[in-house]
Amino acid sequence: MIAGLGGLHQFMHWDGPILTDSGGFQVFSLGHLRKLNEEGVAFKSHLDGSLHQLTPENVMQIESELGADIILPLDICAAYPCNPKDAREAMERTHRWAERALIARERFQTEQTLFGIVQGAFEAELRQQSARFTGNLPFPGLSIGGLSVGEPKAVMWEMLQHITPELPNAKPRHLLGVGSPEDFVTGVGLGMDMFDCALPTRVARHGGLFTGYGRINIKSARYRAERGPIEEGCDCYTCRNYSAAYVHHLARTEEQLYYRLGSIHNVRYMLRLAGQMRDAIIAGTYPAFRDTFLARYKPASEEVREDQRKKWKAARSR
Amino acid sequence: MIAGLGGLHQFMHWDGPILTDSGGFQVFSLGHLRKLNEEGVAFKSHLDGSLHQLTPENVMQIESELGADIILPLDICAAYPCNPKDAREAMERTHRWAERALIARERFQTEQTLFGIVQGAFEAELRQQSARFTGNLPFPGLSIGGLSVGEPKAVMWEMLQHITPELPNAKPRHLLGVGSPEDFVTGVGLGMDMFDCALPTRVARHGGLFTGYGRINIKSARYRAERGPIEEGCDCYTCRNYSAAYVHHLARTEEQLYYRLGSIHNVRYMLRLAGQMRDAIIAGTYPAFRDTFLARYKPASEEVREDQRKKWKAARSR
Numbered sequence: 001m002i003a004g005l006g007g008l009h010q011f012m013h014w015d016g017p018i019l020t021d022s023g024g025f026q027v028f029s030l031g032h033l034r035k036l037n038e039e040g041v042a043f044k045s046h047l048d049g050s051l052h053q054l055t056p057e058n059v060m061q062i063e064s065e066l067g068a069d070i071i072l073p074l075d076i077c078a079a080y081p082c083n084p085k086d087a088r089e090a091m092e093r094t095h096r097w098a099e100r101a102l103i104a105r106e107r108f109q110t111e112q113t114l115f116g117i118v119q120g121a122f123e124a125e126l127r128q129q130s131a132r133f134t135g136n137l138p139f140p141g142l143s144i145g146g147l148s149v150g151e152p153k154a155v156m157w158e159m160l161q162h163i164t165p166e167l168p169n170a171k172p173r174h175l176l177g178v179g180s181p182e183d184f185v186t187g188v189g190l191g192m193d194m195f196d197c198a199l200p201t202r203v204a205r206h207g208g209l210f211t212g213y214g215r216i217n218i219k220s221a222r223y224r225a226e227r228g229p230i231e232e233g234c235d236c237y238t239c240r241n242y243s244a245a246y247v248h249h250l251a252r253t254e255e256q257l258y259y260r261l262g263s264i265h266n267v268r269y270m271l272r273l274a275g276q277m278r279d280a281i282i283a284g285t286y287p288a289f290r291d292t293f294l295a296r297y298k299p300a301s302e303e304v305r306e307d308q309r310k311k312w313k314a315a316r317s318r
Numbered sequence: 319m320i321a322g323l324g325g326l327h328q329f330m331h332w333d334g335p336i337l338t339d340s341g342g343f344q345v346f347s348l349g350h351l352r353k354l355n356e357e358g359v360a361f362k363s364h365l366d367g368s369l370h371q372l373t374p375e376n377v378m379q380i381e382s383e384l385g386a387d388i389i390l391p392l393d394i395c396a397a398y399p400c401n402p403k404d405a406r407e408a409m410e411r412t413h414r415w416a417e418r419a420l421i422a423r424e425r426f427q428t429e430q431t432l433f434g435i436v437q438g439a440f441e442a443e444l445r446q447q448s449a450r451f452t453g454n455l456p457f458p459g460l461s462i463g464g465l466s467v468g469e470p471k472a473v474m475w476e477m478l479q480h481i482t483p484e485l486p487n488a489k490p491r492h493l494l495g496v497g498s499p500e501d502f503v504t505g506v507g508l509g510m511d512m513f514d515c516a517l518p519t520r521v522a523r524h525g526g527l528f529t530g531y532g533r534i535n536i537k538s539a540r541y542r543a544e545r546g547p548i549e550e551g552c553d554c555y556t557c558r559n560y561s562a563a564y565v566h567h568l569a570r571t572e573e574q575l576y577y578r579l580g581s582i583h584n585v586r587y588m589l590r591l592a593g594q595m596r597d598a599i600i601a602g603t604y605p606a607f608r609d610t611f612l613a614r615y616k617p618a619s620e621e622v623r624e625d626q627r628k629k630w631k632a633a634r635s636r
Contacts, residue, residue: 001542001543001563004543005543005545005561005563005564006545011561011563011564012564013559013560013564224319225319225322225323227323227324241331242331243323243329245319245323245329246323246329246330246331256574256577256578259574260574260578
């Protein structure tokens with residue numbers, strides 16, 4: 001359908017970069033009646049109950065037809081926690097699927113960039129092994145999968161510290177499913193180059209807006225009569241044109257415009273932060289930049305994060 | 319609150335024209351425990367149960383503080399159907415309140431334009447009387463109230479035909495709460511100059527998009543693979559940039575972007591239609607323009623309209 005309509009760029013009227021994942025993660029998190037074997041994974045759609053199968057080969061075909069700029073192969077994302085035996089099996093199958101994907105994509109004469117995916121669950125040795133194996137395959141970039149799936153933050157950062165020394169320096173590293181401003185800054189400090197996450201727009205929709213001091217809740221009564229912007233000095237469209245009081249009013253009354261203005265603020269915040277990190281890296285001052293940022297930025301408490309997750313899951317199950 | 323934040327224009331960051339009604343219509347349609355007497359109307363808020371009173375005088379004060387360009391006085395909108403005695407009493411009180419509003423507004427040194435409101439329910443004689451009375455007061459423009467409140471369309475047009483001959487030609491006429499493309503075109507043919515209505519964006523949100531042939535339902539499966547725009551030749555942002563298939567996809571999956579793209583299409587449609595009507599009036603060809611438009615434009619059936627109303631009421635009562 002989408003290929004017939006000219007591919008994702010034309011369908012969405014978006015000429016910026018697009019990355020597509022294989023759909024494997026969604027099969028494991030949303031699919032019913034999954035059947036996983038060496039060939040691939042079969043599942044029943046959570047939308048209409050129809051049966052589908054994904055294999056390393058047909059995923060390459062689907063993604064070539066969708067036409068994103070960066071595409072990912074089918075992989076197996078182990079759940080947290082995961083016993084070492086299952087973790088190893090999932091990793092080894094992911095490696096075999098990576099090799100099949102590389103062969104399969106030769107059939108599709110597209111200019112798309114295929115990244116490899118590092119797995120290995122929460123085992124330091126497996127993570128190192130997967131980084132070396134995947135890094136040595138002819139992928140021009142590498143995605144770190146299987147993190148940010150419910151494990152404590154400290155475990156995620158520990159895994160990254162095992163992974164990065166094993167990766168080739170010349171290939172960009174993409175951390176799948178991360179994240180928040182604080183994880184963005186920490187992840188770059190641990191050698192990550194690319195991130196993808198719905199968090200900035202998702203938390204914005206629930207009232208959570210980023211500032212240099214942490215995430216605020218714009219629905220809070222303290223913003224009811226606030227004449228200034230969400231954050232003084234912010235150059236986003238929302239802050240340049242609207243008072244926090246107006247954004248507060250829109251959020252409280254659930255006006256459609258709120259979802260747009262809130263998302264614009266958080267997306268601009270992340271892009272500006274990316275620019276600041278790039279400048280600090282070029283200036284050779286990244287560790288100081290990171291430490292100053294993290295000392296000032298108060299992350300959302302576990303309680304707030306849990307509440308956000310519940311709201312998100314409730315909204316998604318409707 | 320809004321005055322303290324610089325008035326509606328600054329609060330909303332909107333420098334186009336704004337018209338505010340008195341809130342009287344909402345008191346009659348949404349308020350609980352209404353108490354209506356010569357002084358004004360007291361009611362309990364449907365939002366938080368708080369008690370409020372509106373009088374012709376405090377409505378002028380509130381609207382001067384809100385700071386819209388055109389403001390309306392407190393009036394009494396009779397329900398449909400309405401017996402002749404109640405209709406006359408509501409009209410006469412509306413007239414006395416109009417005179418009180420004119421006196422009260424002298425206290426507020428604003429550049430706002432105060433329109434008068436014609437009432438008289440569904441009695442030809444009362445409508446003529448109200449048009450003459452209100453037309454002779456020093457209002458620079460006139461709003462026609464109490465129509466489009468549930469009566470058959472034919473009754474609304476019949477009332478308008480009694481009203482317009484009695485109105486002064488030099489004052490703009492505003493038809494409150496109308497409407498759809500077909501009512502817009504018919505209303506202009508009966509001498510109306512201004513309209514206000516949430517219908518174009520409300521029906522858009524439910525999938526109803528305007529075309530020269532009538533309202534389509536973009537969620538219909540016929541648009542699933544439609545490569546062309548919603549309407550060929552439409553110059554709106556949505557039609558210039560997106561296929562009907564993409565808009566269909568967004569609507570079916572309830573993506574936020576749909577509500578925006580659908581609303582943009584219908585609002586642009588209405589503005590373009592207004593320009594075409596203006597051109598036809600200047601060229602002296604309005605009756606032919608109207609007849610051609612109405613012969614081509616298939617209005618939503620009563621069934622579809624009833625369905626839309628139900629969805630709207632259900633959404634509003636949430």
